[in-house]
Amino acid sequence: MGFSLLPKEVKFFDMYDAQAQHLRKAAVFFKEIAEKGACSDIDVLKMHDIEHECDNTTHDIINGLNRSFITPFDREDILQLAQELDDVVDIIYSLTKRMHVYKIKEKNKALVQFAEYIDQATIWLGKALSGLRSMKNSKITHEACMEVNRLENMADQLKDAVIGEYMEKSKDAIKLIKWKEIFEGAETTLDICEDVVNVISSILVKQG
Amino acid sequence: MGFSLLPKEVKFFDMYDAQAQHLRKAAVFFKEIAEKGACSDIDVLKMHDIEHECDNTTHDIINGLNRSFITPFDREDILQLAQELDDVVDIIYSLTKRMHVYKIKEKNKALVQFAEYIDQATIWLGKALSGLRSMKNSKITHEACMEVNRLENMADQLKDAVIGEYMEKSKDAIKLIKWKEIFEGAETTLDICEDVVNVISSILVKQG
Amino acid sequence: MGFSLLPKEVKFFDMYDAQAQHLRKAAVFFKEIAEKGACSDIDVLKMHDIEHECDNTTHDIINGLNRSFITPFDREDILQLAQELDDVVDIIYSLTKRMHVYKIKEKNKALVQFAEYIDQATIWLGKALSGLRSMKNSKITHEACMEVNRLENMADQLKDAVIGEYMEKSKDAIKLIKWKEIFEGAETTLDICEDVVNVISSILVKQG
Numbered sequence: 206m207g208f209s210l211l212p213k214e215v216k217f218f219d220m221y222d223a224q225a226q227h228l229r230k231a232a233v234f235f236k237e238i239a240e241k242g243a244c245s246d247i248d249v250l251k252m253h254d255i256e257h258e259c260d261n262t263t264h265d266i267i268n269g270l271n272r273s274f275i276t277p278f279d280r281e282d283i284l285q286l287a288q289e290l291d292d293v294v295d296i297i298y299s300l301t302k303r304m305h306v307y308k309i310k311e312k313n314k315a316l317v318q319f320a321e322y323i324d325q326a327t328i329w330l331g332k333a334l335s336g337l338r339s340m341k342n343s344k345i346t347h348e349a350c351m352e353v354n355r356l357e358n359m360a361d362q363l364k365d366a367v368i369g370e371y372m373e374k375s376k377d378a379i380k381l382i383k384w385k386e387i388f389e390g391a392e393t394t395l396d397i398c399e400d401v402v403n404v405i406s407s408i409l410v411k412q413g
Numbered sequence: 414m415g416f417s418l419l420p421k422e423v424k425f426f427d428m429y430d431a432q433a434q435h436l437r438k439a440a441v442f443f444k445e446i447a448e449k450g451a452c453s454d455i456d457v458l459k460m461h462d463i464e465h466e467c468d469n470t471t472h473d474i475i476n477g478l479n480r481s482f483i484t485p486f487d488r489e490d491i492l493q494l495a496q497e498l499d500d501v502v503d504i505i506y507s508l509t510k511r512m513h514v515y516k517i518k519e520k521n522k523a524l525v526q527f528a529e530y531i532d533q534a535t536i537w538l539g540k541a542l543s544g545l546r547s548m549k550n551s552k553i554t555h556e557a558c559m560e561v562n563r564l565e566n567m568a569d570q571l572k573d574a575v576i577g578e579y580m581e582k583s584k585d586a587i588k589l590i591k592w593k594e595i596f597e598g599a600e601t602t603l604d605i606c607e608d609v610v611n612v613i614s615s616i617l618v619k620q621g
Numbered sequence: 622m623g624f625s626l627l628p629k630e631v632k633f634f635d636m637y638d639a640q641a642q643h644l645r646k647a648a649v650f651f652k653e654i655a656e657k658g659a660c661s662d663i664d665v666l667k668m669h670d671i672e673h674e675c676d677n678t679t680h681d682i683i684n685g686l687n688r689s690f691i692t693p694f695d696r697e698d699i700l701q702l703a704q705e706l707d708d709v710v711d712i713i714y715s716l717t718k719r720m721h722v723y724k725i726k727e728k729n730k731a732l733v734q735f736a737e738y739i740d741q742a743t744i745w746l747g748k749a750l751s752g753l754r755s756m757k758n759s760k761i762t763h764e765a766c767m768e769v770n771r772l773e774n775m776a777d778q779l780k781d782a783v784i785g786e787y788m789e790k791s792k793d794a795i796k797l798i799k800w801k802e803i804f805e806g807a808e809t810t811l812d813i814c815e816d817v818v819n820v821i822s823s824i825l826v827k828q829g
Contacts, residue, residue, distance in 0.1 A: 306785040369514040378794035382801075385590075386558035577722040586794035593798075 217277055218338045220266045224290040225331035227259035231297040232320075232327040239320035242312030244304040263291040277337075278408050286408070289401045290330075296397055297323070300390045307383040316368040319391035322356045322363075326398040329353050333405050339373040343409055350402040353395075360395040364388050416479040425485055426546050428474045433539040435467035439505040440528075440535040447528035450520030452512040461563055464506040471499040485545075486616050494616070498538075499610045504605055505531070508598045515591040523575040530564045530571075534606040537561050541613050547562035558610040561603075568603040572596050632650040633693055634754045639746035640706040643675035647713040648736075648743040655736035658728030660720040672714040679707040693753075694824050702824070705817045706746075706826045712737070712813060716806045723799040731783040735807035738772045738779075742814040745769050749821050759825055766818040769811075780804050 234252060266287040270276065276283055317374050329349040336346030368385055375381045442460060446452050474495040478484065484491055537557040544554030576593055583589045650668060654660050682703040686692065692699055699722055745765040752762030791797045 302781065307788050308785070365510065365514045369516070372515050372587060372591060375587065378590065379788060379791065379797060381587060381590070381787060382794065382797070412793045573718065573722045577724065580723050580795060580799060583795065586798065589795060589798070 216269060217266065217273075217283060218335075220262055220269065220284070221290070221334045222331075223262045224259060224266075224287065225327070225334050227255055227262060228293055228327040228330060229257070231255045231294045232324045235301065236317075236320040236324050237295050238301060239316045239340070240312065242316075243310050244301050247304070247368060249301055249305045250299050251357050252301040252329065254293050259291055259294040263287050279411065282404060282408050282411075286401065286404045289397060289404055292397045293327070293330075293394065293401065296390060300387065300394065303387055303390060307387070309383070309387070313384070315363060315388065316365060316391065319360060319388070319394075321400075322360045323391070323394050326353050326356045326395060329356075330398060330401055333402060337405065337408065340412060343412075345411060346405060350406050353398050353402045357395040357399040360392045364392040424477060425474065425481075425491060426543075428470055428477065429494070429498070429542045429545070431470045432467060432474075432495065433542050435470060435536070436498060436501055436535040436538060439463045439467070439502045440532045443505050443509065444525075444528040445534050446509060446512065447507060447524045448520065448574055449523075451518050452509050454513070457509055457513045460506050460509040464502050467499055467502040470573060471495050475578065487619065490612060490616050490619075494609065494612045497605060497612055500605045501535070501538075501609065504602050508595065508602065511595055515595070517595070521592070523571060523596065524599065526571060527568060527596070527602075530568045531599070531602050531606075534561050534564045534603060537564075538606060538609055541610060545613065545616065546604075548620060551620075554613060554617060558614050561610045562604050565603040565607040568600050572600040593609070624699050632685060633682065633689075633699060634751075636678055636685065637702070637706070637750045637753070638747075639678045640675060640682075640703065641743070641750050643671055643678060643745060644706060644709055644743040646670045647675070647710045648740045651713050651717065652723060652733075652736040652740050654717060655732045656728065658732075659726050660717050662721070665717055665721045668714050668717040669756065670712050675707055675710040679703050695827065698824050698827075702817065702820045703819055705813060708813045709743070709746075709810065709817065712806060712810050716803065716810065719803055719806060723803070725799070725803070729800070731779060731804065732807065734779060735776060735804070735810075739807070739810050739814070740774045742769050742772045742811060745772075746817055748815060749818060753824065754823065756828060759828075762821060762825060769814050769818045771813040773811040776808045780808040 226231045231252065234248075234255065238248055238252075267284065270280060270283055329352045332351035333353070336342035336344075336349065367388055371381050371384060439460065442456075442463065446456055446460075475492065478488060478491055492609065537560045541554045541557035541561070544550035544552075575596055579589050579592060642663060647668065650664075650671065654664055654668075683700065686699055745768045749762045749765035749769070752758035752760075752765065783804055787797050787800060
């Protein structure tokens with residue numbers, strides 16, 4: 206890690222990078238599940254492991270916060286950022302569990318598209334977080350935040366379109382209930398990614 | 414506006430009045446949509462404009478707060494009041510979108526009644542807010558808060574009655590899913606109006 | 622109550638014990654309703670009375686907090702603990718109302734099991750709360766917190782199992798909608814019990 210006069214600050218950023226990697230793992234694996242159109246027992250356990258690792262990193266950040274006098278930005282923002290990132294992995298895990306409980310056994314084009322949006326959003330979140338390390342990188346962080354907003358918007362439109370279509374054409378109410386819940390969960394994942402960039406944006410404003 | 418020794422205070426109240434007017438616009442237009450029993454593309458765009466204007470006023474209040482040393486009441490209360498008022502317009506907009514996505518094409522008596530409650534609640538919220546300008550008006554503010562509570566209660570009973578009836582008599586589960594969500598959204602609108610008066614009541618208590 | 626140098630502290634614990642008793646009343650009565658498999662008008666009123674009594678105790682704690690300079694633990698924790706306990710009774714009451722509105726008229730084995738978990742959780746919450754009075758009792762409080770976590774876990778698995786089964790086997794979508802909502806409400810009751818023990822755990826950590 207090299208020599209630094211602000212070792213505690215560097216550690217927070219390293220831990221956020223670790224969270225960003227958990228998000229990437231969860232998003233990439235969720236895309237795989239969406240492509241398969243099914244979520245096995247083993248898939249749920251694997252996603253649970255990712256969720257658990259992310260939990261550990263979140264606890265490390267909270268513990269680090271309790272031990273630190275100097276923090277790279279406001280204490281509440283450090284906490285909220287860690288918790289919102291944790292929420293992203295939590296909801297991806299719960300989406301996986303939902304697919305498993307509902308015994309989904311068919312590839313759904315809209316879900317693959319949601320998974321693609323989630324995948325892209327986590328890439329941008331990683332960039333936004335690493336951009337926080339230095340004010341020189343605030344441009345990339347801004348761009349990343351805008352991209353996540355754009356993806357959330359597209360996911361919202363996709364949700365309305367696909368649920369509207371199910372409501373109009375589906376004859377099978379129970380199938381509709383299952384997919385409505387899965388689509389809403391997928392869209393909420395993007396909402397939480399947007400919550401993350403809102404925290405990041407407010408950190409940038411305070412630093413600016 | 415006349416001469417005032419407390420210009421910053423007057424501005425906050427003016428901005429709350431502006432929010433109250435956005436609420437009135439949204440509620441009046443929602444009643445129109447409920448009466449028609451349908452929500453066109455253009456209706457959604459028009460409600461989106463109202464929601465966007467209210468967003469702008471909310472941002473003005475937040476920015477005003479960041480620039481002000483003296484505020485007419487606690488900073489957190491100013492922020493929370495602005496955000497709860499914004500939430501009222503947000504949920505009316507999302508109700509409109511839901512009607513559009515679900516291609517509702519029939520006038521529903523219960524929805525017209527909900528729209529009437531929402532309409533009345535926003536009138537009382539306007540009175541409660543303008544009453545905040547002076548302790549002399551605390552009586553009207555109290556009365557307005559009680560009226561909003563009463564309307565929320567009635568909306569809650571209406572929701573139980575109408576959803577209970579659908580559950581009992583409906584043979585069409587998909588139609589039931591649509592209307593259940595719309596009725597719940599309408600009732601939640603009154604819940605958020607009640608959240609607004611709870612903030613207002615706690616401001617009154619602190620001033621009292 | 623005996624003589625104490627810290628009368629105000631003793632009062633908070635007495636009020637939490639009162640809340641714990643309201644929780645017990647609500648849980649025991651809910652188990653009765655689940656066993657009957659039906660919730661009459663009178664049952665709803667009776668549960669409403671319990672909810673109202675708990676509200677009163679919650680208000681007493683909030684008022685007590687506003688009058689106290691010395692508190693047994695952090696002010697925010699006192700408030701949050703009181704509110705989360707209140708939320709437990711609120712959701713049990715809303716579950717009761719839901720059963721009434723949906724005109725449930727059949728005993729459901731899974732619901733009886735949920736009611737049993739809720740019953741046990743409120744017993745452990747009572748122990749956890751009374752354990753807070755003295756650091757000497759932190760072991761019992763820890764054990765109680767772990768037991769509530771275990772019950773929440775079991776309720777979560779039960780929810781997935783029973784909703785998964787309904788989704789697979791039910792032909793009646795409207796019946797499924799009713800029971801899904803009731804099972805989710807029952808599981809959320811345990812989630813809120815877990816929120817309570819999370820507050821209690823964080824109080825223990827700060828005292829430790």
